[in-house]
Amino acid sequence: MANKLYPLLTLRGLVVLPGNGMTFDVGRPKSIKAIEAASEFGNNIFLITQKDPDADEPDTEALYKIGTVCTIKQIMRFAEDRIRVVVEGVSRGELLELIDKIDYNEGYVKIERTKPVKENEEGLIKQVLNILDEYVRINRRITADIKGLAEKYRGDLSNLVYEITNILPVDFRDKQEVLEKSITEDRTKVLVNCMLHEIDILNLENEIHEKVQSNIGRMQKESYLREQIKVIKAELGDDSDNDIEEYIKKAEVLENIPEVHEKAMKEINRLSKMPFGFAEATVIANYLETLFSIPWEEKSEENIDLEYAENVLNEEHYGLEMVKERIIEYLSVRKITDKLRSPVICLVGPPGVGKTSIAKSIAKSIGKKYVRMSLGGIKDEAEIRGHRKTYIGAMPGRVINAIKQAGTNNPLILLDEIDKMGSDFKGDPTAAMLEVLDIEQNYSFRDHFLELPFDLSEVLFVCTANNIEGIPGPLRDRMEIIEVSSYTEEEKLQIAMRHLLPKQLMAHGLSAKTVKVDEEAMTEIIKCYTAESGVRNLEREIAKMCRRIARLFAEGKQKSFKVSASRIEKLLGTKKRIAESGREEDEVGVCTGLAWTSIGGVTLNIEVNVMPGSGKLELTGHLGDVMKESALAAMSFIRSRMDELNLDKDFYSKYDIHIHIPEGATPKDGPSAGITLASAMVSALTGMPCRKDVAMTGEITLRGRVLPIGGVKEKSLAAYRLGIKNIIIPWDNIKDLDDIPESIKKDINFIPVKNMDEVLGTALTGFKREYCYGIMNTNTPRGTYLYEHI
Numbered sequence: 001m002a003n004k005l006y007p008l009l010t011l012r013g014l015v016v017l018p019g020n021g022m023t024f025d026v027g028r029p030k031s032i033k034a035i036e037a038a039s040e041f042g043n044n045i046f047l048i049t050q051k052d053p054d055a056d057e058p059d060t061e062a063l064y065k066i067g068t069v070c071t072i073k074q075i076m077r078f079a080e081d082r083i084r085v086v087v088e089g090v091s092r093g094e095l096l097e098l099i100d101k102i103d104y105n106e107g108y109v110k111i112e113r114t115k116p117v118k119e120n121e122e123g124l125i126k127q128v129l130n131i132l133d134e135y136v137r138i139n140r141r142i143t144a145d146i147k148g149l150a151e152k153y154r155g156d157l158s159n160l161v162y163e164i165t166n167i168l169p170v171d172f173r174d175k176q177e178v179l180e181k182s183i184t185e186d187r188t189k190v191l192v193n194c195m196l197h198e199i200d201i202l203n204l205e206n207e208i209h210e211k212v213q214s215n216i217g218r219m220q221k222e223s224y225l226r227e228q229i230k231v232i233k234a235e236l237g238d239d240s241d242n243d244i245e246e247y248i249k250k251a252e253v254l255e256n257i258p259e260v261h262e263k264a265m266k267e268i269n270r271l272s273k274m275p276f277g278f279a280e281a282t283v284i285a286n287y288l289e290t291l292f293s294i295p296w297e298e299k300s301e302e303n304i305d306l307e308y309a310e311n312v313l314n315e316e317h318y319g320l321e322m323v324k325e326r327i328i329e330y331l332s333v334r335k336i337t338d339k340l341r342s343p344v345i346c347l348v349g350p351p352g353v354g355k356t357s358i359a360k361s362i363a364k365s366i367g368k369k370y371v372r373m374s375l376g377g378i379k380d381e382a383e384i385r386g387h388r389k390t391y392i393g394a395m396p397g398r399v400i401n402a403i404k405q406a407g408t409n410n411p412l413i414l415l416d417e418i419d420k421m422g423s424d425f426k427g428d429p430t431a432a433m434l435e436v437l438d439i440e441q442n443y444s445f446r447d448h449f450l451e452l453p454f455d456l457s458e459v460l461f462v463c464t465a466n467n468i469e470g471i472p473g474p475l476r477d478r479m480e481i482i483e484v485s486s487y488t489e490e491e492k493l494q495i496a497m498r499h500l501l502p503k504q505l506m507a508h509g510l511s512a513k514t515v516k517v518d519e520e521a522m523t524e525i526i527k528c529y530t531a532e533s534g535v536r537n538l539e540r541e542i543a544k545m546c547r548r549i550a551r552l553f554a555e556g557k558q559k560s561f562k563v564s565a566s567r568i569e570k571l572l573g574t575k576k577r578i579a580e581s582g583r584e585e586d587e588v589g590v591c592t593g594l595a596w597t598s599i600g601g602v603t604l605n606i607e608v609n610v611m612p613g614s615g616k617l618e619l620t621g622h623l624g625d626v627m628k629e630s631a632l633a634a635m636s637f638i639r640s641r642m643d644e645l646n647l648d649k650d651f652y653s654k655y656d657i658h659i660h661i662p663e664g665a666t667p668k669d670g671p672s673a674g675i676t677l678a679s680a681m682v683s684a685l686t687g688m689p690c691r692k693d694v695a696m697t698g699e700i701t702l703r704g705r706v707l708p709i710g711g712v713k714e715k716s717l718a719a720y721r722l723g724i725k726n727i728i729i730p731w732d733n734i735k736d737l738d739d740i741p742e743s744i745k746k747d748i749n750f751i752p753v754k755n756m757d758e759v760l761g762t763a764l765t766g767f768k769r770e771y772c773y774g775i776m777n778t779n780t781p782r783g784t785y786l787y788e789h790i
Helices: 029-041 121-138 146-152 157-167 172-180 184-236 240-253 258-272 279-293 306-316 321-337 355-366 398-406 429-437 489-507 519-529 536-554 565-572 625-640 674-686 712-722 731-739 742-747 756-763 773-778 781-789
Strands: 003-011 021-026 044-049 066-079 082-100 105-112 344-348 370-374 412-416 460-465 479-483 515-517 561-563 590-597 600-612 617-620 655-660 694-696 726-730 749-753
Touching (some): 003 082, 029 044, 029 066, 029 082, 044 082, 044 105, 066 105, 146 157, 157 184, 172 184, 240 279, 306 321, 306 355, 321 344, 321 355, 355 412, 355 460, 370 398, 398 412, 489 515, 489 519, 489 536, 519 536, 519 565, 536 565, 590 674, 600 674, 600 712, 617 625, 625 674, 674 694, 712 726, 712 731, 712 742, 726 731, 731 749, 749 756
Parallel strands (some): 003 044, 344 460, 344 479, 412 460, 515 561, 617 655, 694 726, 726 749
Antiparallel strands (some): 044 066, 082 105, 600 655
């Protein structure tokens, strides 16, 4: 072995093996200079591979130590900075020292001769050739003359290994590993392992390729059959394939919602396998159309601007200050906490007071889509949850339909008339509403038709009701109750002048310039043509007036019109009601009571007649059980006070008492007429008249105590419309006077009482002080004041 100096050329990703030729391009300046300098060394050059192919100037540590001494066979110059070289490997060498010259590198190389195989060389050659044969059989891209190699390299295992390694399309690191081995047996093991590894990889690739080809063949067959089916369907007029492709595109949009996407693809797959005209195909198609029409991910941006919301409410609603204040408070909390799961608002009040329009204003003020869902008369639970899609004519419930109508998954849904829902053999819809309105459950509401959960937690629900008692307790417990009370006459006037009149003038092609309506005329309409808590009938009368005026304009009889109070009767006809002023005189056995109904407060004239008889107590006027029980309680109280009232001890057995409440077609019930019934009965039995300017409300007990009732504001408005100046209320209802407008408090004297003695002392004319048992024994300044005040 001799050490010699050679020009040195580093290769990127290439390994030249002894006995094998190679052609490669050279571009680095030092490499070109090394090629040119090789002519001085008999065209010999030492080729060594760098470990990192991307390195431009590798140092000694970045080079493999083992390389190949080669002879340059041919040089071809393509440009000044690039040449192509053909070399042939001569012998294996080890780099001992690298000399970095200015133009090129040189290296001292120790030439190593391969050690011959001592034993079983022929056996190893046969083994290597057999493995190569297997490799060539699997890898069709490699061609090798196995017999020629066996003949050429008989007894020369070392060069056979180099030749086969050069043939293999393996990584340069594997070839370098073969070159590194100085012992032929070790070099042979590296080659065998490399070929076996490549064979395993090729087998796996072939297996995958066969499977792919098999699938492609099957897919081509299916595609061919589908094309045939398309032609057949086209002849039959069936275009369901186009629908399926469209459904698949729509399903891809829902990939972000795995459960929905999976369900859609499952139904599409079922539909694609169904024959033309199959009945269930229509059901599945209807289901898919519904599924894709639901806004699963579409949201409207919620923007809560409290100042803007307050302006909207004030512009669109006059009065209702407490209601508007409560809504602004609610929106304030929603803005600060930024919670989507909000409590359900329930607006409770008589018809026509603006509950629906308030919900519209809320939606407008926060930028939500508005959808109204009427619940009046619903008795079927499937109306809320939907029908199973297997039924004929099945469809989603009203909640999901409202979401579809809104086009977003976070609208404001108005549940109108929620107190009017009923139940029958088809189920209880109020029970179904429990899940819809429960903020702890509705994030996964399941409609029977969809069979998928839908998140309702981002929906803002607003309910309306006339009577809170019509809402079941569990459902009412899920709501935030906001009472919307009746309007006073002043509020009705302002609403009519600011909102209703301009709206109707525009609807009838009129304008404020040609039609002038003064406030006295509008007050006349309110007092003489309507009697309601809200303004719905008032709007109808204004519309009727506008129609009459529009006719005059159309006939050319008028070009402008001024509506005064004196012209109202000509426009609207005979007055429907005389301005109420209560009873004309004090009457025996007739007392004015106050009651609350779903349409607001009303006055009741309770009449009592006492006649000779056998002690029967007759009650007429379509009275409910609670009111009948109040009459019995009043009778028991009167019997316990026979001495104080100077009544015969056997009056209850020799006289018949008939109690009647007019308007017998209207149902009446509730405990708040108790003290009115007792006062009318005492008046009829003692002959003392009931005061015409006093109305009363309160529940009575057997011992004459007066218990609190509800609806004080509504009842007070009814008395105010009737012109009554004095109202008897239970003492415990004093707190409710804060809700009554100041304009009504100025005109009405509210008289709080604790027992029936105070009621009788106030309501009956001629009720002597010695009869007033409660006042005489309590000696309270309040009782004395009330008695003398009246």
